[in-house]
Amino acid sequence: MKLLLIASALLPSALALWPLPTSYTNGTTPLTLSKSFNIKIDIANPPADLVAAVSRAKGYLQNDKLEALVIDRGASSASAIAKAKSLPSLTLSLTGKGSVQSISAQAVAPLESRVEGANSTLGLFRGLATFGQIWFDLNGATYTLSAPIQISDSPAYPYRGFMLDTARNYFPVADIKRTIDAMSWVKINTLHWHIVDSQSFPLEVPGFLSLSQKGAYSATSVYSPSDVKDIITYAAARGIDVIPEIDTPGHTSVISKAFPEHIACAEATPWASFANEPPAGQLRLASEATVNFTGSLLKAAAGLFESHYFSTGGDEVNANCYTQDNETQASLESTNKTFAQALDTFVQSNHAALRSVGKSAVVWEEMVLANPVTLANDTIVMVWISSDDVQAVAETGYRIVHAASDYFYLDCGHGGWVGDFPTGNSWCDPFKTWQYAYSFDPTANLTAAQSELVIGGQSLLWTEQSSSANLDSTTWPRAASTAELFWSGPGGNVDTALPRLHEVVYRFRQRGVAANSLQPEWCALRPFACDLTA
């Protein structure tokens, strides 16, 4: 991805780009956008989603109206801006010939074939996001003080995600789409959608409608196939792949509402003996009927999505639930299998069902560590329990997505949520600051070969204590910190990052995303003045 602006003076030392590009140079010459500024597409028959992206980019340039984050908000640059040359247009072009793929097609391609850095419509889209971060407003003039600017850019890691749990509490489609827009502004390319869980089943799966009819929180707290289509289309046009997750065999209590025969220990009490959180309930993984049911359900759900990937979860399988379940014990006995063998069969069957419709599997770390099963070589493993587990996962040879609770869980640090627990803290306290996530080293303790297995990482919002009410402010700007870590690579400096991250906050707000304040505005307008040793 390259940006070049043809066209000085008082800017803070860095352009406020987020994530930071691979390389850039800038001058100190003021430049404005022409009142008739246009973005031209120098591509024959440009894809419709690129045309639409250009239209949105022009909208941001017109509507952001973000004043520079300096004490006078840019006023002292007024005469320089008034005298500045104006940029009449930006031209998007690709090198080489041949057919041009749409952004959407590239967004959902397998990770290894996605081109985000250059010479693709997806690369151009990423460049548009960068271009939109260059400009400030002063009395209606859209300007930079930093021309000429030259940027080369490509991501350090192919997978940069955000996970949203829509099962503990439901989020309307509008929340998800607003989040997708925000993700695209900081070049996050994957929405890991933890759609359903033990508490609710908001997904309408063709052929399995009773699951959502009986398991959604309400008739309106559902994602219909057209909602899913809306979300994945919206996401893809913004360079984002939506990887769905239906967690199995644990975290499935709600399935008992419609298919009680497939769930062991459904709502058994005390819940803490049967599950990590209420309600208890797991798929009867040793039952052939349940194996078939699960494979069919996953296949039907997978048909709603375009992604090459589908997560079958696999975390927090509770052994006691199965030990106490007569049906499971009978199934194990009749098939002469151990629990581990039955789990292996269950997972292999599910993954085969998904592979039959073109999907590669994503799993949580237990599927290679605590409860290892047979997995295809292309399986992606998400580390969640602790970053300490990364090395062990790497030793299994599968591709790794960093999602460790000790760095990337946005929900931690708000105390325990279970009832009748007055002094309860949450297991993943404390709160994960943006600085802490930013300091993460994706290849710590890994060999060079193991490091190749790391395909990226993500922030995660589990929603026991979250809802529409705090979605934006809990997610942003912290998820942007992780986005820069995996786009720009590790080793970033929290001190120099902070002024740029303030700009993320202020620009997001101008675009309708309620990102939270990192500091008093006094500090936001005075880079480095609120540093510990300033």
Added chain:
Amino acid sequence: MKLLLIASALLPSALALWPLPTSYTNGTTPLTLSKSFNIKIDIANPPADLVAAVSRAKGYLQNDKLEALVIDRGASSASAIAKAKSLPSLTLSLTGKGSVQSISAQAVAPLESRVEGANSTLGLFRGLATFGQIWFDLNGATYTLSAPIQISDSPAYPYRGFMLDTARNYFPVADIKRTIDAMSWVKINTLHWHIVDSQSFPLEVPGFLSLSQKGAYSATSVYSPSDVKDIITYAAARGIDVIPEIDTPGHTSVISKAFPEHIACAEATPWASFANEPPAGQLRLASEATVNFTGSLLKAAAGLFESHYFSTGGDEVNANCYTQDNETQASLESTNKTFAQALDTFVQSNHAALRSVGKSAVVWEEMVLANPVTLANDTIVMVWISSDDVQAVAETGYRIVHAASDYFYLDCGHGGWVGDFPTGNSWCDPFKTWQYAYSFDPTANLTAAQSELVIGGQSLLWTEQSSSANLDSTTWPRAASTAELFWSGPGGNVDTALPRLHEVVYRFRQRGVAANSLQPEWCALRPFACDLTA
């Protein structure tokens, strides 16, 4: 305050009232509100604010449309509701004769003369809030399953507050008014408005306009006299007194923008040597000119407010700032005063200025502990540093408001906010859960006589890391927990409180306040099912 409803069956064990009334009984008979339900005021010439409050109460009854928080959201009660008697009207009346004060007049009266429990328009207003919590919606019917209901109620403590800091980050008037509405729903009666601080001076003070002109974050980030009038009028009509704070002599750096002669160590660096947070700057308390300036400023600011109270702050006075300030040292020498004597003169002068316009002083705990000064007997002292300091403050004999950081600071637990501090935690970590605040004992370690000094308590939102983006979700429902503590008295049970607090959340949302989720909705619909030992 008494409520009596003339008119059963499947309700969870308690009415979901918040705060819990002093006493109540309820039956199990279904009752609906008549389609033509009316609230009558049986008072000759009722005050306009009572008439308006009744109109708002009717609006909530019509618009809340809150379905019961049970699994089927009330559907199984449909036939009982259809057959229920309907309540045609509610009548508000007062006993005795004589002139009737408005809600607004009572809301701003001295605490000791305020009647919230009975036989006042303010008491009726509190009753309307209770009445509004009784009803649920099923297919357009507004119903309870718990008639007849009889409630007697009055507050355990006269001061039940919420503090908002509008200096670290600015909050639009609409945010403050929305917060005032929410406060009134849970019978909070005081907005402690920490208006200005070292970072910004958003208050337009007549005669001192340069303070906001030069010290507000922007020309639009100000509270004009008409804004203040709007806010205090809005608050008073909702039974809420607005106690302003202009913190002195510390936390005043921003005054240097307009009056540099009055500020020591203005923006001195390293800030950490001169203040607890950037920017440094304190009033030159030993200077006669500054003493006069401050008294005049406080008096002018006090003129904007109706409250009987005004806080002059007094926290975190930094000694080094004054030691290093030549002007202050010269003043001390020329007046032959110690720092402590100068501070005493400064505070006495300020409080005298306020008293001349009818205001009693409120101060932070340092004014009786770390830097004790001469105070009038009616001064109210707020404990903030630690609840461990309550006993020492009580020993000084002044009235006490609980505002201790270890229980009531809503902002704690989100990590350090100063820059270049990658592993920084906040001094007041961890996050204060609603359960923890709820468990506070206001008279722990106090004698009976000392216990009489405790007039109440409050939640506080300091806004270094807060903004419009998270105001609602950070404040609610946690501030409601503290509201119940000080209305209903201590000793509440977090287990039985939780289902009621869920209702606060869900009802607030129906009214446009984005209260955050305490648990998965699965738990909210199943009281006690998510308890630790359920």
